[in-house]
Amino acid sequence: MMGPVLAACLLIILSTAWISQANEALCKKDGGVCSCNNNKNSVDCSNKKLTAMPINIPVDTDRLVLQGNKLSSLPNMAFHNLSKLTYLSLGENQLQTLPAGVFDELKNLETLWIQQNQLQTLPVGVFDHLVNLDKLYLTSNDLKSLPPRVFDNLAKLTRLELGSNQLKRIPEEAFDSLEKLKMLQLQENPWDCTCNGIIYMAKWLKKKADEGLGGVDTAGCEKGGKAVLEITEKDAASDCVSPNTTTAIPIGTMTPASVIYDDIHEIKVPQENFQKFLGYQEPDHLPTQPQCLMSISGYLGLMMSLMLTSAAILYVFHFLKKA
Structure with a gap:
């Protein structure tokens, strides 16, 4: 009979062998998922x-x-075991x-393509731990806003593309x-x-233009044809409200609930329009009694299987404990 200690050791050996084979499969040049250059510690999983x-x-x-794939999301710990990365490409995905x-462990990263x-x-704080980042590419996304002080910890950044x-x-x-x-x-x-709200950016770009920063003239106003760095406080005099800002309803303009209730009774909505509004569609047919019984029996069968599986697991634990 195999003792618990021997079983645990065998499990560890098998797990190690599986991981070794998995790494080998990742880096095979004859059909593996990615191409690897072990001499340069480089892994190419593009396209x-x-x-x-x-x-x-x-x-x-x-x-x-990882460029040119169909990644639509990333686990929050996707790169937590890859602290030696200096170059990461996530471009041309979804x-x-x-x-x-997600980038918190990449303190050695120098180049990031997204x-x-x-x-x-x-x-907020997504780049805070990238203290050695040199180049950041965020071109061709749908960014509508940036978090406050999002680049604060990127003191070594020499190139930024937005x-x-x-x-x-x-x-x-x-x-x-x-x-x-x-x-x-x-x-x-x-x-x-x-x-x-554009004045900070205009003044900063104007200052950096005088210092020789490249690309400061690439920001053009949506209307008027001017470069942002040419904008003055007189040009941008409006105190615009952000689209995300909600405005409270003035108390004086609120309508009593009783009036709203009375008005609802006067509104007559055709039945077909109401059904269309709710997305209701007449079913082709209703389930028959045998179909309902089959669904119920299938559900009960599933529950019974789960109960038997749980009992088996408890029995195994009890057996191992006695051993």
Whole structure:
């Protein structure tokens, strides 16, 4: 009879062998998922039609390319075992969001590509741990806004690309920590130069233009044809309300509930319009009695299977405990 200690040891050996085989399968050049260069600790998983991240990437990988796949989301711990990465490419996927903390372990990362995805927002602090990041590419997404002080910890950043998004303005002080920046791309965004929320960006770009920063003239106003750095406080005099801001209803204009209730009784909605509004459709046929009984019996069968499985598991645990 196999003792518990021997069983545990066998399980560990089998798990180690499986992981070794999985890593080998990942890096095979003759049919594996990715191409690997072990001498350079490089893993290339580009253009493989992947819908999920490979889970067996070697922990000593320095360069990881996942470009040109069908990734629509990432686990929040996707890169937590890859702390040696200096280069990561996630471009040309279908990412709609980035989970908070997804890059927290990548303190050695120098280049990050996230261009040509479908990102609309970024989590607060998503880049805070990328203290060695040198280049960040966010071009061709659907970013409508940026979190406050999103670039604060990127003191070594020399290149930032935000072109071809849906940005109308930049949060106050968003660029203040980017002292090492040498190239900034901001083209093809609908920069709103009629609201005073653009003044911070205009003044910052004007200052950096005098210091020789490249790309400061790539931000053009959506209306008027001016560059953002040419905008003055007189041009952007309006105190615009953000689209996400909700305005409370003035108390004086609220209608008593009794009046609303009385009005509802006077509204006559045709039955077919009401059904259309609710998305109701007349079923082709109703389930028959035998069909209902079959559904119930199937459900009971499933419950019985679960009960038997649970009992078997409890029996095994009891047997191991006695052993």
